[in-house]
Amino acid sequence: MSTTTVKPTGTPGGKPAPSELQRARLPRWAPYVIAVGSLAVGSGIGLAADLSSRLQWGLISAILFVGVSYFLAASVEGTRQAKDRLATSLVWVMFLLAVVPLASLIFETVQRGTKVFDGYFLSHSMGVVADDEPGGGIYHAIIGTLEQVGLACLIAVPIGLLTAIYLVEYGRGKLAKAVTFFVDVMTGIPSIVAGLFVLSFWILILGFDFSGWAGAMALSILMMPVVVRSTEEMLKLVPNELREASLALGVPKWRTILKVVLPTAIGGITTGVMLAVARIAGETAPVLLLVWTNPFINTDPFNGPQGSLPLYIYQQYASGTNAGYDRAWAAALALIAFIMILNLVARGIARWKAPKTGR
Amino acid sequence: MAKRIDVSGLNAYYGSHKAIEDISMTVEPRSVTAFIGPSGCGKSTFLRTLNRMHEVTPGGRVDGKVLLDGDDLYGSGVDPVNVRRTIGMVFQRPNPFPTMSIYDNVAAGLKLNGSYKKSELNDVVEKSLKGANLWNEVKDRLNKPGSGLSGGQQQRLCIARAIAVEPQVLLMDEPCSALDPISTLAIEDLIGELKERFTIVIVTHNMQQAARVSDRTAFFNLAAVGQPGKLIEIDETERIFSNPSVQATEDYISGRFG
Amino acid sequence: MDIPTDTPPPPSHVEDAKPTTTEQKRAARGATRPGDRIFLALSRGSGITLLLIMAAVAAFLAYRASIALADNEGSFLTTFEWDPAGALHDGKPYFGIAVLVFGTIVSSIIALVIAVPVAIGIALFISHYAPRRLAAPIAFVIDLLAAVPSIVYGLWGALVVAPNLTGLYSWLDDYFGWTGIFEYQGGAPRSLMTVGILLAIMILPIITNVSREVFLQVPKMHEEAALALGATRWEVIRMSVLPFGRSGIISASMLGLGRALGETIAVATVLSPTFVIQASVLDYGGGTFAQNIASKFSEASEYGRDALIASGLVLFVITLLVNGAARLIIARRKEYSGANA
Numbered sequence: 001m002s003t004t005t006v007k008p009t010g011t012p013g014g015k016p017a018p019s020e021l022q023r024a025r026l027p028r029w030a031p032y033v034i035a036v037g038s039l040a041v042g043s044g045i046g047l048a049a050d051l052s053s054r055l056q057w058g059l060i061s062a063i064l065f066v067g068v069s070y071f072l073a074a075s076v077e078g079t080r081q082a083k084d085r086l087a088t089s090l091v092w093v094m095f096l097l098a099v100v101p102l103a104s105l106i107f108e109t110v111q112r113g114t115k116v117f118d119g120y121f122l123s124h125s126m127g128v129v130a131d132d133e134p135g136g137g138i139y140h141a142i143i144g145t146l147e148q149v150g151l152a153c154l155i156a157v158p159i160g161l162l163t164a165i166y167l168v169e170y171g172r173g174k175l176a177k178a179v180t181f182f183v184d185v186m187t188g189i190p191s192i193v194a195g196l197f198v199l200s201f202w203i204l205i206l207g208f209d210f211s212g213w214a215g216a217m218a219l220s221i222l223m224m225p226v227v228v229r230s231t232e233e234m235l236k237l238v239p240n241e242l243r244e245a246s247l248a249l250g251v252p253k254w255r256t257i258l259k260v261v262l263p264t265a266i267g268g269i270t271t272g273v274m275l276a277v278a279r280i281a282g283e284t285a286p287v288l289l290l291v292w293t294n295p296f297i298n299t300d301p302f303n304g305p306q307g308s309l310p311l312y313i314y315q316q317y318a319s320g321t322n323a324g325y326d327r328a329w330a331a332a333l334a335l336i337a338f339i340m341i342l343n344l345v346a347r348g349i350a351r352w353k354a355p356k357t358g359r
Numbered sequence: 360m361a362k363r364i365d366v367s368g369l370n371a372y373y374g375s376h377k378a379i380e381d382i383s384m385t386v387e388p389r390s391v392t393a394f395i396g397p398s399g400c401g402k403s404t405f406l407r408t409l410n411r412m413h414e415v416t417p418g419g420r421v422d423g424k425v426l427l428d429g430d431d432l433y434g435s436g437v438d439p440v441n442v443r444r445t446i447g448m449v450f451q452r453p454n455p456f457p458t459m460s461i462y463d464n465v466a467a468g469l470k471l472n473g474s475y476k477k478s479e480l481n482d483v484v485e486k487s488l489k490g491a492n493l494w495n496e497v498k499d500r501l502n503k504p505g506s507g508l509s510g511g512q513q514q515r516l517c518i519a520r521a522i523a524v525e526p527q528v529l530l531m532d533e534p535c536s537a538l539d540p541i542s543t544l545a546i547e548d549l550i551g552e553l554k555e556r557f558t559i560v561i562v563t564h565n566m567q568q569a570a571r572v573s574d575r576t577a578f579f580n581l582a583a584v585g586q587p588g589k590l591i592e593i594d595e596t597e598r599i600f601s602n603p604s605v606q607a608t609e610d611y612i613s614g615r616f617g
Numbered sequence: 618m619d620i621p622t623d624t625p626p627p628p629s630h631v632e633d634a635k636p637t638t639t640e641q642k643r644a645a646r647g648a649t650r651p652g653d654r655i656f657l658a659l660s661r662g663s664g665i666t667l668l669l670i671m672a673a674v675a676a677f678l679a680y681r682a683s684i685a686l687a688d689n690e691g692s693f694l695t696t697f698e699w700d701p702a703g704a705l706h707d708g709k710p711y712f713g714i715a716v717l718v719f720g721t722i723v724s725s726i727i728a729l730v731i732a733v734p735v736a737i738g739i740a741l742f743i744s745h746y747a748p749r750r751l752a753a754p755i756a757f758v759i760d761l762l763a764a765v766p767s768i769v770y771g772l773w774g775a776l777v778v779a780p781n782l783t784g785l786y787s788w789l790d791d792y793f794g795w796t797g798i799f800e801y802q803g804g805a806p807r808s809l810m811t812v813g814i815l816l817a818i819m820i821l822p823i824i825t826n827v828s829r830e831v832f833l834q835v836p837k838m839h840e841e842a843a844l845a846l847g848a849t850r851w852e853v854i855r856m857s858v859l860p861f862g863r864s865g866i867i868s869a870s871m872l873g874l875g876r877a878l879g880e881t882i883a884v885a886t887v888l889s890p891t892f893v894i895q896a897s898v899l900d901y902g903g904g905t906f907a908q909n910i911a912s913k914f915s916e917a918s919e920y921g922r923d924a925l926i927a928s929g930l931v932l933f934v935i936t937l938l939v940n941g942a943a944r945l946i947i948a949r950r951k952e953y954s955g956a957n958a
Contacts, residue, residue, distance in 0.1 A: 021430050021445060023438040055781050056788070080471070080849055081440075087851035091746050094738025095755070098825075101818045102762050105773045162663035170657055171664070179664040181944065182671050188872065188940030189674070189933070190879020192907045196929040197674040200681040204919065221670060228667070254656035282766020285881035285911055310768040314882060317772055325776065332769045343764050415844060417749055444847025454838040458860035467856065468846035517842070524846065 024076050031069065031089070038064035058100070062093045106336075113333025116326045122334070125307070126295035131319035138331050140297040144212055144306035148291065149281050151216035151301060152223055157273055159220075160227025167228070168235040169257055186225040194221040195286030203290070210292035212301030215308070218286035223276045230272025234265040267353020274346035278339045284310035309335050361388040361558040362428040362527040364409065369423030370587075371401070371408050373416065378404045380587035382423070384577060386528075391550060391559045393569035393596065396579030397611070401588025402562050405579070406530050409560065410446035411439040427527065444472070447526035451533045453513035455505030455520070461488075462501040464516055468524040483523055491519035492549050511542020518549065522557070529553065531561040535568065547572050566612060570600050578608045678930040685710070685923035693927065699892050699909065701917070701924035710920065714928050719894045720809060720903035721932075724884070725877040727813025727898065728820055733870050735817070736824035743825075744832040745854060756829070763822035771886025774815040775807070779887060782806040782814075786899045801899040807889035810898040812905070815887055816880055820873035827872060827947075831865030832858055864946050871943035875936050881907035906932040 042061025051057060069089045074082035121137040129136035163183070167176055198218040202208050238261050246256040262269070292305035293315060309331060316328035364386040371379045379401035386392045394402040407413040408421050411432060425432040432442050455464045465484045469475055475483075484501070488494040493515040497508070505516050514534060521529060531550075535543040550572045553559060563569050569576050577593035592605050603609050685701070686693055689710050696713025703709045739759065743752050783806050790801035839857040848856060859866075885908040889901035904912075910925045917925060 021427070021432065021438065021441045022434070022436040023441055025436065025438065051784055051788075056784055080852070084849035084851040087854070088746065091738045091742045094735045095742045095747075097735055098739050098762065098818075098821055099758065102758060102765075104777065105765060105769070108773060108777050109769065159663045159666055162660040163667055166657075166660035166664045170660060175661070175664065179667060181941075182668055184944040185937060185940050186667070186671060188875040188879075188936055188943075190881065190907055190936055192879065192881040192910055193674065193678070193929055193933045193936070196910065196926050197677055199922065200677040200926055201673070204681060204922065205677070221674075224667060224670075252650050252653050254650075254652045257656070278764055282768065284766070284768045285907065288882070288911055289914055310766055310882070313768045313772060314886065317775065317886060328772055332772055335766060336769055339764055339766060340761070343761070410845065412841065412845060415841070440847050440849050442847075443845055448841075448845035450838055450841060450845070452838055454836075454842040456839065456842065456856060456860070467843075471846060471848055471852055520842075520846065 023078070023081075025081075026073060026076055030072070031085075034068050034072070035065055038062070038068060062096075066090060066093060109329060109332050109336055112326070112329035113331075115330065117330040117333055121327075121330055125297045126312075127297070129295075131324055132321040134323045134326070136327060138307075138309060138312055138327075138334060140294065141307040141309045141312040141331065142334075143297060143299055144291065144294075144301075145281060145309040147299070147301040148212045148216045148219060148287065148306070148308060149277055151213060152219035152280055153273070153277060155217065155220035156223035156227055156276070160224045160276075161231055161269070163224075164228045164231035164235060165257060165262075167232055169253075169261070183225045183228045186221075187229065189222070190285075191218075191222055191283050192285040192289070194218045195289035197221070198286070199289050209303075210290060210305045211303060212291055212298075212306040212308075214290035215287045215306075216301065218290055219280040219283060222283060222286070223280050226276035226279060227273055230275065231265075231269050234268030234272065235261060237268070238264045267349055270353075271346040271350040274342050274349070278342040278346070281342070282310055282335060282339055284308075284314055287311045288314065309338075361556065363388045364528065364558065364560075365424075365426040365429075366409075367424045367426075369405070369408060369421065369425065371404050371413055371421045372419070374418035376585075377587040379408075379579075380589055382590045384590060384593050386558060386560055387575065388558045389554060389556075390574040391554050391561060391572050392593075393573035393576045394560065394562045394579060395564075395566060395569050395576060395611075396588070396591075397581070398564075399584065399588070400579040400581045402577075402579045403532055404588070406532055406560060406562050409528070409530055410448055411442045412448065414439070444468075444524060445526055446528040446530060447521035447524065449514070449517050449521055449529065449531045449534045452537050453510055453517050455508075455513050455516050457504070457506045459505060460502045461497050461505045461508070461516060464505045465519050465523050467520060472524070487519040487523035488516075490522050490553070491515045492545060492552075493519055509542070511538050511545055514538060514542065514546060515549065518546075518553075522553070526557065528558040528560065531559065533562050533564060536564060543568070566600075570596060576600070578603070578605075578611065580607055580611070674933065675930075678926055678933060681923045682927035682930045685920065685927045688920075689713075689924070697892070697894065699913070699924075701921040710924065712924050714906070714931060716892050716894050717904055717906045717909050717928060718931075720908075721878055721905040723898060723903070724809045724812040724816060724905055725874055727810060728816035728877040729870060729874055731814060731817035732821050732824055732873060733866075736821050736869070736873070737828055737866060739821070739825045740828035740832055741854060741858070743829050745850065745858065756826075759822050759825050762818070763826075767819065767880060767883040768886070770815060770819055771883035774811065774883060774887040778815065779806050779811050782811055786810070789899060797896040799899055800897040802897075804901050805889055806899070807887055807901045808897075808899050809888070809903045812884050812888050813898070815883055816877045819880060819883060820876045823876060824869045824873040827869035828862065828866050831862040831869075835861045864949070868943040868946040871939050871946070875940045875943065878939065879907055879932060879936050880905075881911050884908040885911040 038061045042057050042064055045051075045060055046054075046057035066086065066089050070082050070086045073085040116134070122142070123139050124135075124137035125140035126136040163179065167180060171179065195218045198214055202214050202217065203210065208214065242260055242264060243256055246260045247253065251259070287308045288311055291308055291311065293311055294305040294307050298304055298306045313328045313331045313335065316324040316331065366385070367383045369379070369382045370377060382405060394406065396402050404413060409425060409432075413419045413421055421433060423433070427445070431437070456467060459467065462484055465487050466480050469480060469483060485494060488497065493512060496512060505513065508516060518534075535546050538546065547568065550559060550561065561572065573596045575593060576596040576599040578591045578599065579588050580591045581588040591607055592599070592603065594604070599608060600612060603612065689712060690706060691698060691711040691713045693713050695715050696711065697715050698705070698711055698713065699716070700706060700711045703711060705711070743755055747755055783803075786801040786806050787803070789799040793799040794801065835858050839861065840853050843853040843856040884905050888904065888908055890904040890908060890912060891902035892904060893902055895902055906928050910929055913925060914922065
C-alpha cells in the first residue's frame with residue numbers, strides 16, 4: 001500500500017505538506033456526491049441490463065457506493081482512512097438495508113390493505129362468503145382475537161407479576177436462580193411448541209374440543225416470560241429506600257409491596273404488559289393448532305372453534321384468490337394498526353410514568 | 360523529538376456550557392508542566408483540548424488556537440487522528456486493552472500505522488517497555504494479557520504504549536490518582552526520565568507531586584460552580600510554591616480553600 | 618477467562634443470612650404474619666408454576682411423541698418421508714425428520730449469515746456512528762420491525778418479496794449455478810433462500826438490540842485508549858469495541874438463531890414445501906420443523922398429530938439448547954464486565 005513508514009509523512013499526494021498534522025482529505029460533500037452518483041449509475045445499469053427488480057438496482061448502487069468511496073479515499077487519503085470510510089459506508093448501507101424492508105412492508109400493507117378496508121369490513125363476518133367472492137369482513141376474527149388475548153392476559157398477568165415479585169422481593173437461592181434461567185429460556189420457546197403442548201394435554205389427552213380458551217392457554221405461556229422480565233426490570237428500578245422507609249414504619253412486607261412498590265412501578269409494568277399483548281396478538285401458529293377456525297361469529301371462547309385475526313390473514317392468503325388476497329391485506333392492516341397503537345400507547349405510558357429515580 | 364505548545368485564546372464547551380475560558384500559555388519542550396487547581400476547574404478538559412480528545416465527548420467543542428511548533432492543531436485540513444498520533448496521552452485509570460497481550464498492547468499504536476517487520480516491532484516494544492521501567496518485570500510474560508498486571512504496572516504499560524509511537528508530547532491526566540504510593544513513586548521517577556525526550560504535561564490533584572516532578576506549574580481556578588475555569592497563573596514551579604504572584608494561588612497552595 | 622467470577626451478591630438484601638430451619642427462614646424474610654405468609658406462598662407458587670409449565674411442556678410432548686414413535690416403521694432420524702397415515706406403506710406409519718432437520722438448519726444458517734453482519738452494522742450505527750439525535754428514532758424503528766407479527770411478514774414475503782427475487786435468482790444461477798447450491802430452474806422463488814432472507818429480516822431486531830446493549834457498555838476508557846494512540850473510528854471499534862462485545866455478539870446471534878429455528882407461520886406462508894432434500898437453495902422445496910407442523914396439521918389424523926408432536930419435541934429440545942447456551946454466555950459476560958467496570 002502507500003505510506004507505511006515509522007514517521008507520518010504528511011500528504012502522500014506529493015503536494016507540499018505544510019505540517020505533519022495535516023492530511024489531504026476528500027471534501028465534506030464527497031460522500032453525498034458519491035451516493036447520488038452510485039444511485040444514478042446503479043439505476044442506469046438496471047435500466048440498460050433490463051433487471052426486473054428494484055432490489056437489484058439498489059444492491060448495485062450500494063456496492064458501487066462502497067467501492068467508489070473506498071478507492072477514492074484510498075488514493076487521496078491513504079489506506080487507513082479508506083478503511084475507516086469503508087466501515088462508515090458499510091454501516092450506513094446496513095442501516096438502510098434494515099429500513100427498506102420496514103418501509104416496503106408498511107407501504108404495501110397500507111396500499112393494498114385500504115382496498116377493501118371500510119366499516120363494512122370491520123363489522124361483518126365471513127359466514128356466507130365464498131373464498132373467491134368479494135365481501136365479508138373480520139368482525140368474527142376481531143372478537144376471537146380480543147377474547148383469546150384477554151383470557152391469556154387473565155392467566156399470564158397474575159402469574160407473571162407474582163413471579164417477578166418473588167424474584168425481586170423474595171427470591172434468593174437455587175429456586176430463584178432456576179426460575180430466572182427458565183424464564184429466559186421460556187422467552188425462546190417457539191410459539192408452535194406452546195401450541196403443541198396445549199394440543200397434547202387439553203385436546204388429545206383430556207379430549208376437549210378446539211376453542212378460544214385452548215388458544216388462550218398457549219398464548220399465556222408465550223406471554224408469561226415477557227411479563228416477568230419487564231416487571232422485574234421495573235421493580236428493580238424502585239429504590240430500596242422506599243421499601244425501607246415503609247418497613248421502618250411497621251408496615252408488613254406484603255402491604256409494602258402492594259401499596260408502595262407496585263404503585264411506584266405501575267407505569268412500567270403496564271407498558272410491559274401492553275407490549276406482551278402486542279406480541280401475542282399477532283401469534284398465528286398456536287391459534288391455528290388450538291382454535292381451529294370459524295367463519296361465523298362465535299362469541300363464546302369456551303365452546304367450539306373461533307376466528308382470529310392472524311389466522312384470518314393466513315387463511316385468506318391460503319385461499320389463493322384475489323378477493324382473498326385483498327381481505328388478507330386489509331386484515332393485516334387492521335392487525336398492524338392495532339399492534340402499532342398498542343406499542344405507541346405503551347411507550348407513551350412508559351415516558352409519562354417513568355420513575356424519576358431511574359437512569 | 361519534543362515540541363513547544365503555544366495556546367492562545369482557547370475556550371472549550373460542553374454543549375452550551377463553557378468549561379474553560381480564554382486560556383493562553385506556553386508549554387516548553389523537554390520539560391514537565393503541571394496543571395493544578397480545585398476539582399471542576401477545567402484542567403483535565405484543557406489537557407484534552409491539547410490532543411483534540413475533548414471533541415470526542417458528545418457536545419464537546421473548542422475555539423481558539425493551539426500551536427505545536429507553529430502548526431495549529433485546530434487549523435483547516437488538520438486530521439485529529441494525526442494530532443493524537445503526535446501527542447500521546449496517559450489516562451487517570453490505567454486502560455490497557457483487556458483482550459490484548461502485554462506485547463500487543465505496546466505494539467498497538469505501531470501496528471495501526473502500518474506494517475512492520477517482526478524484529479523491528481520487537482525492538483520498539485523492548486525499548487518502550489525499558490523506557491517505562493517495566494521491561495524487567497514483564498520480559499518473561501510478554502504474551503500474557505495486560506490486564507493481569509498490578510495497577511502500577513498497568514499504568515506503566517500504558518505509558519510504554521504511548522511512547523512506543525514516539526510522540527512529540529506526552530499528556531498525563533492524573534496518572535497516579537488510582538495508584539498506591541510505591542507505584543506512584545515509580546511513575547514519578549519515570550516522568551523525570553521521560554522529560555529528557557518528551558514534552559510532558561501532567562494534571563494532578565496532588566500538590567506535592569506537582570512540586571516534585573514539574574519544572575513549571577499552572578494554576579487553574581473557577582469563580583463559582585457553573586462558571587468556566589480560567590488559568591490564574593503559570594510560572595516556575597519553585598516560584599508558584601514559594602512566592603506566587605496571585606493571592607488565589609497562595610490561598611490554594613497553603614490549603615486555605617479548594 | 619481467569620477473572621474471578623464468584624463475586625458476592627449485591628448487599629441489598631442482607632437479611633437472608635444462612636437460615637437453617639424453615640421457621641428461621643420465614644422469620645428472616647419477615648414472613649411471620651398471615652398476610653406475609655400468604656403473599657410469599659402466592660408469589661413463590663407462581664415461580665414454581667412457571668417451572669412446572671416448562672416441565673409439563675417437555676413431559677406431555679414426550680408422552681405423545683412416544684405414542685407416535687412406538688408404531689413408526691421408518692427411522693425417525695433418517696427417513697426422508699412423512700407418511701404417518703401409511704398411504705404408501707400398506708397403512709403402516711412411515712415418517713422421519715431428516716428433511717426437516719436439513720431445511721431448518723439451511724434456512725436458519727442463511728438467515729444468520731445475512732442478519733448478523735447487518736445487525737452488527739446497525740448496532741454500531743446506533744452506538745457509534747449515528748448523530749446523537751438520530752440514535753433514539755433509529756432504535757425505535759428497529760423495535761417496530763420487531764413488533765410486526767410474523768403472519769404479516771409471511772404475507773409480505775409471499776406476495777411482495779418473492780416475486781421480486783426471480784431476477785436475482787436467475788442472475789445467481791447464471792454465475793454460480795455450477796456450484797449446485799445456486800441452481801435455479803425458474804419456478805416460483807418460494808425456496809429456502811427466500812425463507813432465509815425473510816427470517817433474516819425477522820431476527821434482525823433481537824440481534825441488533827442485544828449487540829447494541831453490549832456495544833454501549835464498552836467502557837469509555839478503552840475507547841479513549843485507542844483514540845489517544847491515533848486510531849480512526851473504525852480502528853477504535855476494531856481494537857476496543859468488537860473484542861469487548863464478542864461474547865455479546867455470539868449470544869445475540871444464538872438468540873436470533875433460536876427465533877429462526879422456531880418461526881412457523883412466516884415460513885409456512887412463503888415456502889412451497891416438498892418433502893425432499895435438494896442441494897439448491899433457490900429452487901422451491903424442502904421444509905422446516907415448524908412449517909411442517911403448521912402445514913400438515915389440519916389434515917392429520919390423531920396419530921398424524923402425534924407424529925407432528927414428535928417432530929415438535931425435537932424442535933423444542935433444539936431451541937432449548939440454543940437459548941440456554943445463549944443465556945449462559947450472557948450471564949457469564951455480565952459477571953465478567955461487572956468485575957471490570
